[in-house]
Amino acid sequence: MGVNTALKQTALFDTYGKYGAKVIDFGGWALPVQFSSILEEHETVRTKAGLFDVSHMGEVLVEGKDAERYINRLVTNDVTKLSINQAQYTAMCYPDGGTVDDLLVYKLENEKFLLVINAANIEKDFDWMLKQANVEEMTLQNISNEIAQLAIQGPKAEGILQKLTEIDLSEIGSFKFAQHIAIDGLKDVLVSRTGYTGEDGFELYFAAAQAPVLWEKLLEAGREKGLKPCGLGARDTLRLEARLALYGQELSSDISPLEAGIGFAVKLKKESDFVGKAALIAQKETGLKRKLAGIEVTGRGIPRHGYKVVSETGEEIGVVTSGTQSPSLKKSIGLALISVEHAEAGTPLKVEIRNKLIDAVVVKTPFYKRV
16 A cells, blocks of 8 residues: 555554555554545445544543543533433633644543543643643543544444344434443444434444454445445545534634634533633633634635635635535535634635635535434
8 A cells, every 4th residue: 555654553454455445644644535435435424324444533541539520620511411321522722722622521430431532632632631630539541552443424324233233222312322332242342322424323442453353344234235434535524514623624722612613512601610711711701703614615616724715805814724525515615714704604705726716605504414
């Protein structure tokens, strides 16, 4: 595959070639951007089911008497609202309100939590977590290298996975999970009804060494229903259509969760103080100066990360954070961080694409919602 051997690899790396993967450098990881084609994989997830290797994601185990109190001080959402076997989307902030990362918190037991963080941020996040953990009675463990994660996503995902397990998957609600599950002889899998595609589906966490076996078993079980391996390319177009934020684009140390439109995961009224709370309260009280908006390019061209956005009068008002030619909508779409006075749906704009100002308009998001 001609990939730089200095790149980090998941336990499935040696399996990629068998399925024709085109492997790229993604934040220091050797990962498949596609197996067949991005369009085909995107369509497969929207209509049937796709299987993703997301083992590059990071996992941190937080355990002990003060685990919940500590996490609640670390993140913007309110983890005291979680029941055992429930997951929550949240963010970690710097004192100035900028975002350290967005993440999932899984409540495994009353004093035991799993935090799932972005691959490019593992070291940075873990250092940040350690810095915040100075008084509590608990342990923090970075178990990222021990855990594999597969995502099976799409309308046929439940039916395919159900073939391999005796638990009733229909009983696992959205953002709920089941622990210590057997999947076709492989024991101790955490099965979570979460994902990053805008479709129904599951994310499976288990011992990294077992990844090649489970990958093959899932593809075999899903063959008749059209399950296909999918890469990062489709993952990106799928999540963008569903308006799911990507760290490093919609979220960063310079972009707060409120500006990025994930205010639903920011609980400013929770009892616990948290890092960045004062800055976010101030931001809300004075009013946001900029916010993330969906755009559709009506002229010729595709908006890409970093492209300038200007108003009808030619004033620079922001920047594109993500953009693509939407496979589902057959339109050029994007997310842009722009000044709030231009962020209302219907507002005409222009995007600078290859040194030309191309017509665009602000549209409501998500661009795509499953029926």
